[in-house]
Amino acid sequence: MNGSNQMQSRAVVFTGPRQVEIEEITVGDPGEGQVQTETLVTLMSMGTELICYRAESDPGTHWHGWVRHPFYPGYSAVGRVTRLGSGVEGIAEGDRVFYAGGHRGAANVGMGGGHTVRVPDGVSSEEAAWCKLATIVQTGVRQVEHGMGDTAVIIGLGPLGQLMTQYLRLLGLSEILAIDHLQARLDTATSHGATATFCGSAADAGEFVSDHTDGELADAVYDVTGHPAVFAMALPLARRFGTVMLQGDCPHPSKQHLTFDVLTRQLRVLGTHNEALPPKLARWTAEKQAALYLRYVERGQMQTGDLITHRHKPEEAPEVYARLDADRGNSAGVVFDWQ
Known part of the structure; x- marks a missing residue:
């Protein structure tokens, strides 16, 4: 701290499409209801952050209005509290907190709104960094309203798909069918509860799904890819009156299209965004969902530490984004270590 109680730190910033820099920032005093944190670790949300990195999306979408340069990526940070603003209760200096903040070395974060939660002693900082992604996935799963013994297909076993596999296992589904092009991702999903896997395109997985659902197809199909072509592949895998959930957020929705399955087999198509839930489920706030994940x-009922595949120093950010933009197939959890 200098004499004016300002802290100098660093932040990852997108200065233009596919342009990444490390910026020097100044963090002032925490305001009312805020705590100041020194960042321990931040987790990349690969799908979202690469869309923002490329800055390519359909006009009129939320992506198009959100990504403006300079753009500060990231929303999954764990830090140690160093100072308290006025009016803060239930938290102390030295505590660790998860907050929906970007890739930066220090921040003032608000304690209201459910996006900042204290990390229990029994949870590592890297595990806690998954809170935001875990609540996003939990929100989608809740909206499908599964019953015990349901069957489900997960298309795309990146970070969100891996979390979804574990939630569906906890819910007691009879079949959790994982589809991906990469065998390594499927092996990870199997270790966390997937009951059967298909390595290849969802367009070719109809027989696989039928064989594992007694010919009925799946009660629910989750498209977790964000790729526009996959939506039309997902629809034929759901049973009559089944559900297709768009968990992956596609930046080019104009390229997604329906198939006849929606009408002739009367499918229910759902979308999910962040932690927003309909009124009948609204008691599950972001804060409650994050606390449940933690x-x-x-308790050892979910594991995310083993999903982390790469750890980097913040200075490596330009190379990290360029590498993932070219090929993210072998990456799941990618973290920046700020310690």
Whole structure:
């Protein structure tokens, strides 16, 4: 700290499409209801951050209005509290907190709104960094309203698909069918609860799904890819009156299209975004969903530490984004270590 109680730190910033820099930033005093944190670790949300990195999306979408340069990526940070603003209760200096903040070495974060939660002692900082992604996935799963013994297909076993596999296992589904082009991702999904896997395109997975659902097809199909072509591949895999959930957020929705399955087999198509839930489920706030995820991790009912495949220093950010933009197939959890 200098005499004016300002802290100098660093932040990852996108200065233009596919342009990444490390910027010097100044963090002032925490305001009312805020805590100041020194960042321990930040987790990349690969799908979202690469869309923002490329800055390519359909006009009129939320992507098009959101990504403006300079753009500060990231929303999954764990830090140690160093100072308290006025009016803060239930948190102390030295505590670790998860907050929906970007890739930066220090920040003032608000304690309201459910996006900042204290990390229990039994949860590592790297595990806690998954809180935001875990609540996003939990929100999608809740909206499908599964019953015990349901069957589900997960298309895309990146970070969100891996979390979804574990949630569906906890819910007691009878079949959790994982589809991806990469065998390594499918092996990870199997270790966390997938009951059967298909290595290849969802367009070719109809027989596989039928064989594992007694010919009925799946109660629910989750498209977790964000790729526009996959939506039309997902629809034929759902049973009559089944559900297709768009968990992956496609930046080019104009390229997604329906198939006849929606009408002739009367499918229910759902979308999910962040932690927004309809009124009948609204008691599951972002804060409650994050706390549930942390409880599962603390009890050993969910594992995310083994999903982390790459650890980097913040200075490596330009190379990290360029590498993932070219090929992210072998990456799941990618973290920046700020310690």
